[in-house]
Amino acid sequence: MPGLAGKMDMIPGRTNRLVVRATKAGTYRGVCAEFCGLGHALMAFDVVAMEPAAFERWLAAQARPATVTASPGARLFASYGCSGCHSVRGVGPAAKIGPDLTHFGSRPTLAAGILPMTHANIARFVRQPGKTKPGVRMPAFPQMSAAEADQIASYLQGLK
DSSP: OHHHHOOOOOOTTOOOOOOOOOSSOEEEEEEOOSOOSTTGGGOEEEEEEOOHHHHHHHHHHHHSOOOOOOOHHHHHHHHTTGGGTOOBTTBSSOOOSSOOOTTGGGOSEETTTTEEOOHHHHHHHHHOHHHHSTTOOSOOOTTSOHHHHHHHHHHHHTOO
């Protein structure tokens, strides 16, 4: 996000401090600039700068656990072992290997900003993450049916 913080390179063994400051509310686009793995050139993100009151409301909402209802997708998420790597606050123990998916359905993108958040993209990524994000540590699930992936995608979209 050069418009918010400039650019600073990572140097092994050195701690850098980078101050990111927005002077007005808005959405600022950023891209991965340090080689972090095979898919890094595809990685992008948005920084959303808000007025202080709007930010406090957003922060309070993010601190709450997900609203989860029993569903076939939730059961499949657990049975395929997804909860062993991914946390959903309010559902089972905290996992620390993969990203926290508590409010996954409210995100605009998935796979480190590579794909827009659509039902089809979620289902495809759940079954074959490496086809979208090279070098991803998440395993593929070739044995998962398209119907099961659709149910998991519905569950994940509901996590807001």
